[in-house]
Amino acid sequence: MAKSLSFPQGFLWGGAIAANQAEGAWNVAGKGPSVADAISWKPNLSLKDYAGHAALTDENVQDALLGRNDALYPKRRGIDFYHHYKEDIALFAEMGFKVLRVSIAWSRIFPTGEDAEPNEAGLQFYEDLFRELRRHHIEPLVTLSHYEMPLALSEKYNGWVHRNVVDAFVRFSKVCFERYKDLVRYWLTFNEIDSIHRHPFTTAGIREEKSAPGKAKQDIYQGLHHQFVASALVTRDCHAIIPGSLVGCMLTKLTTYPHSCRPEDVEATLKKNLENYFYADVQVFGEYPPLILRDLERRGIEIAMHDEDRHILKQHTVDFVSFSYYMSMTESTQPDAERIPGNTVLGVKNPYLPASEWGWQIDPLGLKISLLELYDRYQKPLFIVENGLGAKDVVVDGKIHDDYRIDYFRAHFEQTLAAIHEGVEVMGFTTWGCIDIISAGTSQMSKRYGFIYVDQDDEGNGSLQRLRKDSFWWYQRVIASNGADMN
Ligand code: BG6
Numbered sequence: 001m002a003k004s005l006s007f008p009q010g011f012l013w014g015g016a017i018a019a020n021q022a023e024g025a026w027n028v029a030g031k032g033p034s035v036a037d038a039i040s041w042k043p044n045l046s047l048k049d050y051a052g053h054a055a056l057t058d059e060n061v062q063d064a065l066l067g068r069n070d071a072l073y074p075k076r077r078g079i080d081f082y083h084h085y086k087e088d089i090a091l092f093a094e095m096g097f098k099v100l101r102v103s104i105a106w107s108r109i110f111p112t113g114e115d116a117e118p119n120e121a122g123l124q125f126y127e128d129l130f131r132e133l134r135r136h137h138i139e140p141l142v143t144l145s146h147y148e149m150p151l152a153l154s155e156k157y158n159g160w161v162h163r164n165v166v167d168a169f170v171r172f173s174k175v176c177f178e179r180y181k182d183l184v185r186y187w188l189t190f191n192e193i194d195s196i197h198r199h200p201f202t203t204a205g206i207r208e209e210k211s212a213p214g215k216a217k218q219d220i221y222q223g224l225h226h227q228f229v230a231s232a233l234v235t236r237d238c239h240a241i242i243p244g245s246l247v248g249c250m251l252t253k254l255t256t257y258p259h260s261c262r263p264e265d266v267e268a269t270l271k272k273n274l275e276n277y278f279y280a281d282v283q284v285f286g287e288y289p290p291l292i293l294r295d296l297e298r299r300g301i302e303i304a305m306h307d308e309d310r311h312i313l314k315q316h317t318v319d320f321v322s323f324s325y326y327m328s329m330t331e332s333t334q335p336d337a338e339r340i341p342g343n344t345v346l347g348v349k350n351p352y353l354p355a356s357e358w359g360w361q362i363d364p365l366g367l368k369i370s371l372l373e374l375y376d377r378y379q380k381p382l383f384i385v386e387n388g389l390g391a392k393d394v395v396v397d398g399k400i401h402d403d404y405r406i407d408y409f410r411a412h413f414e415q416t417l418a419a420i421h422e423g424v425e426v427m428g429f430t431t432w433g434c435i436d437i438i439s440a441g442t443s444q445m446s447k448r449y450g451f452i453y454v455d456q457d458d459e460g461n462g463s464l465q466r467l468r469k470d471s472f473w474w475y476q477r478v479i480a481s482n483g484a485d486m487n
Contacts, residue, residue, distance in 0.1 A: 005417055005418075005421050006417075006482065006483065006484060007417060007420065007482050007483040008420065008426075009482070011098075011426070011427075011428055011429075011482060011483070012098050012099040012139065012141075012383075012427055012428025012429070012430070013096070013097065013098050013099070013428065013429060013478070013479045013482075013483075014092070014097040014098055014099035014100050014101065014138070014139075014141075014428065014429070014430045014431075014434070015092060015095075015097060015100060015101070015430055015431050015432075015433075015434020015435070015451070016100070016101035016102075016141075016385055016386055016430035016431065016432050016433070016434065017081070017100075017101070017102055017103075017433060017434065017435065017437055018102070018103045018143065018146040018147065018148070018191070018437075018440070019102065019103045019104060019105035019108070019146065019148055020034060020036035020037075020075050020078070020103075020105060020146065020147055020148040021036075021075060021078055021433075021437040021438045021439070021440060022078045022079055022081035022102075022435070022437045022438075023078050023080075023081045023082040023105060024076065024077040024078035024079065024080040024081065024082055024083075025078075025080065025082035025083065026073075026075070026076035026077070026078075027067055027076075028082065029108075029119075029121035029122065029125065030108075030111060030119040030121050030122060031105065031107055031108040031111060031119070031122060032107040032108075032110075032111025032112050032113075032150050032151070032152060033064045033065060033067075033107065033150070033151040033152075034105060034106070034107045034148040034149060034150055034151055035147065035148065035149055035151055035154050035159075035201060035202060035205050036075040036147055036148045036202070037064045037073060037075060037076050037151065038056060038060045038061050038063065038064035038073070038151055039056065039060065039073065039075060039202065039443060040060050040063070040069075040072045040073050040443070041072055041073070041074050041442075041443040041444065041458060042443075043458070045442070047340075047341050047358060047359045048341055048346065056201050056207065061151065061154075061155065064151055065151065065155075071459065071460060073443075074438045074443045074444075074445060074458070074460065075438050075443060077438075077460055078437060078438055079435065079436065079437055079438070079454045079456065079464065080464055081435075081437075082125070084464070084466075085129055085132065086132055087466065088435055088452070088466065089129075089132050089133060089136055089138065090136070091435070091452055091466060091468070091472075092136070092138060092434065092435075093136035093137075093138060094476070095434075095451060095472060095475050095476045095479060096476055096479035096480055097136075097138050097434075097479070098137075098138065098139060098428070098479070099138060099139045099140075099141050099186070099428055099430060100133055100138050100139075100140060100141065100430070100434075101140075101141040101142075101143065101188075101385055101430040102129070102140060102141075102142060102143070103142065103143035103144070103145070103146035103148065103191065104126055104142060104143075104144060104176060105122075105148050106144075106145065106148060106149055106150055106169075106172050107148065107149070107150040107151070107152075108121075108122035108125065108126075109122045109123060109126075109172055109175060109176070110150060110168070110171075110172050110175075111150065111152070112150055112152035112153070113149070113150035113152055113153035113165070113168045113172070114152075114153070114164075114168055118172075118175050123175070123179050126176075126179075126180065127179065127180065127183070130180055130183040130184055131183065134183060139185065139186065140183065140184045140186070141186040141187075141188065141383075141385070141428075141430065142176075142180070142184050142186070142187050142188070143187075143188040143189075143190075143191050143250065144169075144172075144173050144176065144187065144188065144189055144190070144234065145169070145189065145190045145191060145227075146191040147191060147202045147203060147440060149165075149204070149205045151205070153165055153168060153205055154201070154205030154206075154207070157205075158205070158206055158207060158210045158211070158219065159200075159201070159204045159205025159206040159207075159223060160196075160204040160205060160206060160222075160223030160224075160226045160227055161204075161206055161211075161219045161222050161223045161226075162226075163226060163306075165205075165226060165230075166226050166229055166230045166233070169230045169234070170230060170233045170234060170237065173234040173237060173238070174237050174241070177237055177238050177241040177242055177245075178241060181241055181242045184242075184245075185242065185244065185245050185246065186245070186246050186248070187238055187245060187246070187247045187248070188247070188248050188249070188250045188322055188385065189227075189230070189231035189234050189235065189247065189248075189249065189250070189283075189318075190203075190227050190231055190249075190250060191250050192250060192251065192252040192324060193224070193227055193228075193231070193249065193250065193251070193279050193283075194251055194252050194254075194276065194278075194279040195252055195344065196220055196223060196224050196227070197220060197224075198344045198345065199344060200220050200223070202440070204220075204223045204224075204227065206219060206220060206223050208220075217299070217301060218301050218302065218303075221296065221301050221303050222303055222304060224279075225303045225304075225305065225309070228282050228283065228313060229306075229309050229312055229313065231249065231283060231318075232283075232286075232312045232313050232315070232316040232317070233312060233316065234247070235247045235316040235317070235318060236312075236315070236316040239316075246319040246320055247318055247319050247320075248318050248319065248320040248321060248322040248383060248385075249279070249280055249283035249284065249318045249321055249322065250322045250323065250324070250385060251276070251279055251280045251321065251322070251323040251324075252276075252323070252324050252343060252344075253276070253323040253324065253325045253370045253374070254272075254276050254328075254329070254342070254343070254345060254347075255273075255276075255325070255328040255329075255363075255366045255369060255370045255373075256269050256272045256273055256276070256328065256329055256330065256331050256347065257269065257328060257329075257330045257331075257350065258330065258331060258332075259330040259331060259332035259334075259337060259348050259350075260332065262333075264333045265331060265332050265333055265334075268331045268332070268333050269330075269331040272331050274289070274291060274292075275292075277289075277377065278292050280321055280323075280374075280378065282313060283317060283318050284317055284318060284321060284378045284380060285317070286313045286314035286315070286316075286317045287310065287313060287314060318380070319380070319381075320380050320381040320382065320383055320427060321374055321378050321380050321381070321382050321383070322382070322383040322384070322385040323370070323374065323382070323383075323384065323385065323386075324343070324384075324385060324386030324387065324432070325366070325367050325370055325384060325386070325387050325412075326342070326343050326360055326386070326387060326388070326432075327342045327343060327356075327360040327361045327362065327363060327366075328347075328350065328353070328361060328363040328366035328369075329342050329345065329347020329348060329350065329361060330347060330348045330349070330350045331347070331348055332348045337349075340355065340359045340361070341358065341359040341360070342359070342360050342361065343360060343441070344441055347361070349361070350363070356389055356390060356391065357390070357391060357392060358390055358442075358447065360390070362389070362408065364408075364411035364412045364414065364415045365415055367384070367387070367412050367415045367416060367419075368415035368416070368418050368419045371384075371415075371416065371419035371424045371426065372419055372422065372424060375419075375423075375424040375425065380425075381425045381426070381427045382424065382425065382426050382427065383426070383427040383428055383429075383430075384416065384426065384428070384429045384430070385430045386430065386431075386432040387409075387412050387429070387431060387432060388405075388408070388409075388431050388432035388433055388449040389404065389405050389408040389409075389449065390433075390439065390447040390448065390449055391404060391405060391447075391448060391449075392446055392447075392448065393436075393448050393453060393469065395453065395455075395467065398467060399467075399470070400453050400467060400469035400470060401469075401470050402469045402470055402471045403470065405451075405469070405471045406470065406471050406474045409431065409471070409474075409475070409478075410486045413429070413478065413483060413486060414486065416429060417483060431449075431451075431475070432449050433448070433449025433450050434449075434450055434451055434452070435450040435451070435452040435454060435466070436448040436449065436450035436452065436453055436454040436456075437449070437450070437454075444458050445457055445458050445460075446458050450469065451468070451469055451471045451472040451475050452466050452467065452468060452469065452472060453466070453467040453468075453469050454466055455467070
């Protein structure tokens, strides 16, 4: 008899948020400014502008360092999760979450990144948060770096370009492992490590204008190398300090199809996809892929590596591969091919796919394709740690009828199940922005992903009241039935 389709027992259903987009309280209880606190909201940008993170000025950095102009910096206020976390976790528990992905704001623990002692108030906040999750039987999945390094390190070293930042990050991580060793088993090192090329400041505190002329790319690759080394060292420490812990890498899965079967399009697509794999390749296989090394050489990019770096990368590879998946795109070598925005990228439009209000092309089957590709390549357990639909929700009589979000998730869950059925090992699924938070790319509040509505507009007006959307009750049923009931 054919085996019936079902998610594995113990499948980790849940949601995901990041400190810089949710917590707010950006300068409370000793927290130092982070790079996210310097990113201002710019009204009326076009969709294409939103495909990249908006440019940063010296003024933005000074505003953050001096604590000016709060209103223009939505990530400083988030949704005040810092003060609302108990209420929010109770709502996640009501939905039946098994896991919540959160990140630790590095500058809450080390305000400048290099302080003599960690900030006890910051450590205590996360201890309380993790205890609250455990009280509700929710497993924390913790990202150590999610677009929120201390601004002081960005200023002093041009972020990850300088090797000293590796030491600072390893120290920060070690403090976290020691403190939370009884509370947290699942860890991610760098969120979307590949995004360093798309938004170097947000990901790695790097401002290209600080590089020597013609050396901006080289600096970005150097910063990336430092993150690879730091990730491996932190993986080593996590395994040593927390026996049985599992550490994952985290990739933006930018699945790309050839726009046509012209061999030129197929080759351009292959290169795009190989580039996307490169980051996980290093963290899973413990070495740079030869084609990437050759490409860097041809482009005149020289990465300074310490003698022991190769050994470190090889010795301390990750236990699982996590990734975000929102959309797919196509690639073409035709100069007039129409490009539309996706997750901080511009890709060639796929005529077969619908798109979100922000232009991201919705492709559930692309998730199954991504799972098959990743599992075939790495043969490591996979964890979908971000997926969701950014949409403008409307409140009518206190209700939010977000069928579009339910349809989106249903289709993505079904494709996940189909991949599991074909043999892919999937640990869990944390939906992105399970409660409305500030958008990473646009700093808008109106780009909502949550099952829980938060009453706040782009300018920060609102009561911050939390409301259950229709999708809240739907996801509750999905989890309760371990995915058997998706109607
Ligand atoms: C991912 C990021 O790339 O996309 C998240 O890891 C982000 O931080 C998510 O919020 C959705 O993007 P956006 O720009 O719509 O918030």
